[in-house]
Amino acid sequence: MTTTTSHERHAARGARRAETVSIPPPSGLVERRKRGVVATVGAGGVDMFRTAAELYSVFVRTLYYCFFGKTEKGAILAQMFEIGNKSLFFLTVVMGFIGMILVYQAGLQTLRVLPDLQLLGATFLELLVRDLAASIGCLMLATRVGAGIAAEIGSMVVTEQVDALKLSAADPIDYLVKPRFIASIIMTTVLIIWSAGVATLSGMLTGWAIFDLHPNTFLNLSMVDAGDLTIGLAKCVAYGAAIPIVSAHSGLTTHGGSEGVGWATTRAVVNSSLAVIILNMLISAVGFVVFPN
Amino acid sequence: MSAADSPPDAPSSFLGGIGTSFLDIAETAGGMGILAGKVIYRTVTFKFDGHELVRNLERMGVRSIPIVVVTALFTGAIMVLQAAPLVQRYGAHGLLGWGAGFGTLREIAPLLTALMINGRVGANNTAELGTMVVTEQIDALRILAIDPIAFLVAPRTIAMVTTLFFATIFADVLALFGAAYAGWGLLGVPPTVFFNGLTSGLLGLGDVIGGLIKSVVFGIVMALASCQYGLGVKGGAPGVGRAVNATVVASAAGIFVLDYFVGFALP
Numbered sequence: 001m002t003t004t005t006s007h008e009r010h011a012a013r014g015a016r017r018a019e020t021v022s023i024p025p026p027s028g029l030v031e032r033r034k035r036g037v038v039a040t041v042g043a044g045g046v047d048m049f050r051t052a053a054e055l056y057s058v059f060v061r062t063l064y065y066c067f068f069g070k071t072e073k074g075a076i077l078a079q080m081f082e083i084g085n086k087s088l089f090f091l092t093v094v095m096g097f098i099g100m101i102l103v104y105q106a107g108l109q110t111l112r113v114l115p116d117l118q119l120l121g122a123t124f125l126e127l128l129v130r131d132l133a134a135s136i137g138c139l140m141l142a143t144r145v146g147a148g149i150a151a152e153i154g155s156m157v158v159t160e161q162v163d164a165l166k167l168s169a170a171d172p173i174d175y176l177v178k179p180r181f182i183a184s185i186i187m188t189t190v191l192i193i194w195s196a197g198v199a200t201l202s203g204m205l206t207g208w209a210i211f212d213l214h215p216n217t218f219l220n221l222s223m224v225d226a227g228d229l230t231i232g233l234a235k236c237v238a239y240g241a242a243i244p245i246v247s248a249h250s251g252l253t254t255h256g257g258s259e260g261v262g263w264a265t266t267r268a269v270v271n272s273s274l275a276v277i278i279l280n281m282l283i284s285a286v287g288f289v290v291f292p293n
Numbered sequence: 294m295s296a297a298d299s300p301p302d303a304p305s306s307f308l309g310g311i312g313t314s315f316l317d318i319a320e321t322a323g324g325m326g327i328l329a330g331k332v333i334y335r336t337v338t339f340k341f342d343g344h345e346l347v348r349n350l351e352r353m354g355v356r357s358i359p360i361v362v363v364t365a366l367f368t369g370a371i372m373v374l375q376a377a378p379l380v381q382r383y384g385a386h387g388l389l390g391w392g393a394g395f396g397t398l399r400e401i402a403p404l405l406t407a408l409m410i411n412g413r414v415g416a417n418n419t420a421e422l423g424t425m426v427v428t429e430q431i432d433a434l435r436i437l438a439i440d441p442i443a444f445l446v447a448p449r450t451i452a453m454v455t456t457l458f459f460a461t462i463f464a465d466v467l468a469l470f471g472a473a474y475a476g477w478g479l480l481g482v483p484p485t486v487f488f489n490g491l492t493s494g495l496l497g498l499g500d501v502i503g504g505l506i507k508s509v510v511f512g513i514v515m516a517l518a519s520c521q522y523g524l525g526v527k528g529g530a531p532g533v534g535r536a537v538n539a540t541v542v543a544s545a546a547g548i549f550v551l552d553y554f555v556g557f558a559l560p
Binding site: 044090093094097098100101104105109112113123126127130131135139140143144147148151154155158257258259261262263265266269270273274277278280281284285288292 | 359360363364367368370371374375377378379381388391395399400405408409411412413416417419420421423424427479495529530531533534535537538541542545546549550552553556557
């Protein structure tokens with residue numbers, strides 16, 4: 001008797017307190033505390049260093065599991081469909097427009113200096129093979145694939161599915177990151193070769209329609225040598241490896257509910273785009289030293 | 294939760310798929326057009342929230358500076374690296390500034406700045422608006438007789454366009470510096486030769502203005518797309534994730550398509 005009444009009294013008090021202290025739901029408009037310049041720069045530096053160390057750790061563990069991990073049937077194929085086939089339309093549209101833009105702009109600019117456009121096609125194809133197909137295509141893939149991977153893994157972290165994996169003695173790197181890593185390397189290379197073809201076609205048609213450049217003149221592969229091809233393919237593989245690692249890292253470090261997933265997606269897109277740009281710079285510089293033409 | 298997490302199933306028939314995606318695109322484009330009309334009306338009549346505008350300018354503009362700086366410096370260096378074999382083949386050191394300059398000012402700086410800011414700001418904006426829709430904060434605003442377009446969408450649109458405009462100017466300058474010093478380090482072309490090539494008359498103010506017009510167009514597209522997808526979120530927290538993904542993809546495709554048409558329309 002007395003226990004029930006005290007219990008009821010307790011519950012009533014709890015309800016009253018909940019009413020009076022009603023905390024508004026988090027609005028998502030979190031303002032950060034103001035910090036000094038030195039503190040901001042220092043925190044940024046420490047953050048960057050920590051992220052780099054974590055990325056390195058994720059990368060090494062992924063490589064380890066590529067050789068010594070457990071294989072799950074069909075996981076890589078499913079990811080290849082997710083990463084490759086579903087990006088095909090997007091990449092085709094973008095690279096088609098890139099071909100038209102580049103030929104149109106380059107033609108206009110060349111006409112300011114030189115009267116003839118004989119070498120426009122050859123130069124365009126060299127640039128496309130060596131850099132632009134891989135770099136612009138992968139910036140697009142970083143956006144689409146990176147956001148997808150981070151959102152998927154991020155929502156698995158938030159709903160504690162990743163913790164469940166760890167409890168079942170399945171390393172999320174082995175189970176989640178590795179299939180995406182392998183699938184991304186393969187499909188990035190395939191997609192970039194396809195998109196180079198699309199850009200060549202649209203560039204050729206633009207040259208024909210606007211500058212009256214015959215397709216035979218345009219499709220001049222004399223400037224494309226083994227060095228260009230090597231650099232282009234090296235870029236495909238490097239970007240294809242970097243995008244899933246960076247995005248999976250953003251996804252795995254998600255915290256703070258559905259809003260955190262949004263942040264993780266943003267971070268994945270920005271960081272994988274930056275990774276593409278920085279790797280482009282590094283590989284181009286190395287390529288310039290190794291293949292000086 | 295996990296069932297709702299996965300994207301909706303692809304339609305079974307091929308033609309049906311094409312039709313569905315066409316209708317989706319038309320719906321989004323129409324929605325963006327209507328949203329644009331509403332935003333322009335609020336902007337012209339000054340019916341937008343000034344405090345929210347300042348907050349968004351700080352959040353979108355000032356916080357994006359590090360990304361813009363890194364992107365621009367590396368981009369400039371990449372432009373020089375790509376022009377390097379051509380320059381060496383013909384020994385045309387004087388043309389390096391022109392080559393890197395026109396590429397940077399007309400195309401690459403506006404394009405890459407827009408893509409980076411799209412990833413950072415556009416995605417974030419959709420996530421924020423989407424979370425507000427899911428937690429019914431937009432309905433709460435309507436109940437309080439606060440117009441969500443004037444309070445949320447118009448300030449974000451203005452802030453995003455302004456951010457992109459100034460970020461592009463910033464990126465132009467930094468990318469040219471990056472290009473000049475990369476040319477010095479890699480090709481031995483002194484910066485004075487580079488800047489002479491840049492200002493020798495082959496490039497005019499028109500090229501810079503062309504790039505800036507592009508940046509404004511990109512800003513408008515990004516802002517409208519991210520607000521449209523954000524306000525159209527359905528299906529709770531997983532819906533927010535899907536909307537973020539869709540925004541980033543749609544804005545990136547829109548940026549490239551419009552880049553072509555703006556480049557075509559400019560002299």
